[in-house]
Each structure stands twice: as C-alpha cells, then as structure tokens.
Amino acid sequence: MKKNIAIIMGGYSSEVNISLKSGNVVYQYLNTEKYNPYRVHILKEKWVALDKYNTEFPIDKDDFSAVINGQKIxxxxxxxxxxxxxxxxxxxxxxxxxxxxxxTSAPFYQMALTFNKRDCLSVVKQYGIKTATSYFLNKGDTLSTSEIIDKVGLPCFVKPNNAGSSYGISKVKILEELIPAIEKAYKEDTEILIESFLDGREVTIGVIQYKNEIKVLPITEIVTENDFFDYEAKYEGKSEEITPANLSKKLKEKLEKVAIKTYKALNMSGFSRTEYIIVNGEPHFLEMNTVPGLTAASIIPQQAGEAGIDLEDLFDNAIEMALKN
Known part of the structure; x- marks a missing residue:
C-alpha cells in the first residue's frame, strides 16, 4: 500500500517563499508509484493540504490529518x-x-540546537572544532561598541542568532557601521551573534543519512561576487558554486573528517549542510543548515547529483530513513 506523505512548506519566517519552492520540488520528484504526496502549507494564517488542483483542505491540528474530497487522510x-x-x-x-x-528531519531538540547559532557553537567548540571569535547580545543589553570591537576586531559579521538564508546579516568594516548592523539584525531576532572575520576559502559540505550510513557529499566551494555569501549570492546568482571543490587530497580528507565529527557531535540525522572557512589549512565551523534548499539549483541537490544521487532517489531515501528510524 502506498504511503501518504505530507510535504510541509512555508513557515512563519522571512524564508517562506524559498521554502515553498523547495517543497514544490520535493512534490514534483517524489515517486508516485510508492507514495501519495500532499503539499501542506504551514502558514501563520492557516494550515492547509493541497490536492493536485491546488484546492485547499484544512489540517486538523488534533491529529495532523485532512479530509480531502470526502476522505480522511x-x-x-x-x-x-x-x-x-x-x-x-x-x-x-x-x-x-x-x-x-x-x-525526515533530526529530532526536535537537535533541530532547535543547530538553529540557535550560539548554542550550536558552544557544543562544537567542546569537540575541538575551530570557530570564529564571537560576542553575544540580547535586545535591551547595554551596548559597548569598543568592547565588541576589542573582542572580535574589524571587519566582523553581525548576525541574527535564529535566522537563515542570510537575512539580517551585515559585514561591518568600520566602527560607524556597527550600530546600524545591530539594528538590522534585531529586525530578525532578539538575540544577536557578532563574529570575527575569517579570511579564507569558504566551503559548504552536505552530510546526510543515506542507505543507513552517514554520507559526506562532494564538497562545494563558494566564490561570491559580494562581500559574503548573502541572500543575493545564494539566490540571485551573485556567486559561483564549484562542485566538487578543487581541493588537495589531504585537505579534502580533513574537511570530510571534520564534517562527520560535527554531524555526530550534534547528534544529527537526516539532511545537513554546513559552512566552513578554511584558514591556514584549518576548517572553521560557521553554521549548520538542517533544512537546506532543495530546488534543482540548490547546493545539496548539486552535491547529490555529483555523487550519482538524483532528486527522486535523494527524496525517496529521506523518507525511507525516516520510516525506519
């Protein structure tokens, strides 16, 4: 009997439209001989399942079901x-x-941990994984710009603690840019992370559960036209994504080892895509994305394709792993 699969997409953050694109790609590529896929929009104003004609059917939040064309799903x-x-x-x-x-994701606590940049950094540091120097702020804290710069230096990055797709992030080059950058980040979150600038090559590494094993996908180097891998670079073509990255065998093996160590340290399962900056041959952890973009042009599908895993197989595997866990 075919399994009923809800593809949840949307959400309550600035990333809602990106999520809708990812979800629709999953819907397009799921094997309909094995699954009955349903798109489910999780939005602030409504939770609804859609049929193939885009007719909306309310989700019953008591048991996360829907009555679609007279049949309870x-x-x-x-x-x-x-x-x-x-x-x-x-x-x-x-x-x-x-x-x-x-x-298809990791357990809720692991997801919450990795989404909170501060907490995630504190865990990976305990495992000897290198990171940037960081400074934390909560909205309402007394600001000392001199104290911040003394710790992290210039240039530095100001980031919302709980946000993705580079929303609210600024690269601060001079002292006068710090306060506007903090105000920008506070529009996305009440907690802020300020990090020192790491001068090196940026790579992103996909690690997934694939056929009951932890698999490191081919590594991608990010070469951006902008100051950093911001929204324009990620989604509007302002970067070059080189997969597989041109790395020496020794560096490639070091990155793969660190990627697996990070995945295990955070007790992850399912999808992950983690950013690192290579400084003097040493990988420095930036952050982990546990619901990475899944469009055909997104990095995880690019990496999977390089590894010989097409989108149908990638998504089918995620469901199979979820059903077994």
Missing part, C-alpha cells in the same frame, strides 16, 4: 521542507513527535 511520514521557524527550529517536529508521526 492520515500521514505516514512528513517531509520537512520548512526553512526557518517552525520547521528548522524544531517546533513543529516536537508536535509531530507527540503525535508519533515520522518525519
């Missing part, structure tokens, strides 16, 4: 394609786990 598995809250921060996954519904 219960879902065997949820494919999480929500970037940001409530998918990438674990909130909706905690709800699904209470209902005993399988999903």
């Amino acid at each position: 219960n879902f065997d598995c949820v494919f999480n394609a929500i970037h940001g809250t409530p998918g990438e921060d674990g909130k909706i996954l905690a709800y699904l786990e209470l209902l005993n519904i399988k999903h």
Whole structure:
C-alpha cells in the first residue's frame, strides 16, 4: 500500500517563499508509484493540504490529518521542507513527535540546537572544532561598541542568532557601521551573534543519512561576487558554486573528517549542510543548515547529483530513513 506523505512548506519566517519552492520540488520528484504526496502549507494564517488542483483542505491540528474530497487522510511520514521557524527550529517536529508521526528531519531538540547559532557553537567548540571569535547580545543589553570591537576586531559579521538564508546579516568594516548592523539584525531576532572575520576559502559540505550510513557529499566551494555569501549570492546568482571543490587530497580528507565529527557531535540525522572557512589549512565551523534548499539549483541537490544521487532517489531515501528510524 502506498504511503501518504505530507510535504510541509512555508513557515512563519522571512524564508517562506524559498521554502515553498523547495517543497514544490520535493512534490514534483517524489515517486508516485510508492507514495501519495500532499503539499501542506504551514502558514501563520492557516494550515492547509493541497490536492493536485491546488484546492485547499484544512489540517486538523488534533491529529495532523485532512479530509480531502470526502476522505480522511492520515500521514505516514512528513517531509520537512520548512526553512526557518517552525520547521528548522524544531517546533513543529516536537508536535509531530507527540503525535508519533515520522518525519525526515533530526529530532526536535537537535533541530532547535543547530538553529540557535550560539548554542550550536558552544557544543562544537567542546569537540575541538575551530570557530570564529564571537560576542553575544540580547535586545535591551547595554551596548559597548569598543568592547565588541576589542573582542572580535574589524571587519566582523553581525548576525541574527535564529535566522537563515542570510537575512539580517551585515559585514561591518568600520566602527560607524556597527550600530546600524545591530539594528538590522534585531529586525530578525532578539538575540544577536557578532563574529570575527575569517579570511579564507569558504566551503559548504552536505552530510546526510543515506542507505543507513552517514554520507559526506562532494564538497562545494563558494566564490561570491559580494562581500559574503548573502541572500543575493545564494539566490540571485551573485556567486559561483564549484562542485566538487578543487581541493588537495589531504585537505579534502580533513574537511570530510571534520564534517562527520560535527554531524555526530550534534547528534544529527537526516539532511545537513554546513559552512566552513578554511584558514591556514584549518576548517572553521560557521553554521549548520538542517533544512537546506532543495530546488534543482540548490547546493545539496548539486552535491547529490555529483555523487550519482538524483532528486527522486535523494527524496525517496529521506523518507525511507525516516520510516525506519
């Protein structure tokens, strides 16, 4: 019997439109001989399932079901394609786990941990994984720009603590840019992370569960036209993504080893894509994305394709791993 799969997409953050694109790609490529896929829009104003004609049917939040064309549909598995809250921060996954519904992401606590940049950094540091020097701020804290610069130096990066797709991030080159950058970040979150600038090559590494094993996908180097890998660079063609990256065998092996160490240190499962800056031959962890972009042009699908895994296989594997876990 075919499994009913809910592909959740949308969300409550600035990334809603990116998530809708990812979710629709998953819907397009799921094997309909094995699955009955349903798109489920999780939006602030409504939770609805869509049929193939885009007719909306309300989700019953008591059991995460929907009555579609007179038939009650219960879902065997949820494919999480929500970037940001409530998918990438674990909130909706905690709800699904209470209902005993399988999903393609890591358990809710791991998702919440990796989404919180400060907490994630504190864990990986304990495992000896190198990071940038950082400074934390909460909204309402007394600001000392001299104290911040004394610790992290210039240039530095100001980031919302809980946000993705580079929303709210600024590269600060001079002292006068610091306060506007902090104000910009506070528009996305009440917690801020300020990090020292790491001068080196940027790579992003996909690590997934594939056929019951942890698999490191071919590494991608990011060469951006902008000051950093910001929204324009990620989604509007202002960067070059080189897959596989041109790396020496020794450096490639070091990066793969660190990527697996990070994945295990954070007790991850499912998808992950992690950014590192290579400084003097040493990888420095930036952040982990646990619901990476899944369009045909996105990095994880590029890396999977280089590894001989097409989109249908990539998405099918995610569901199979979820059903077994």
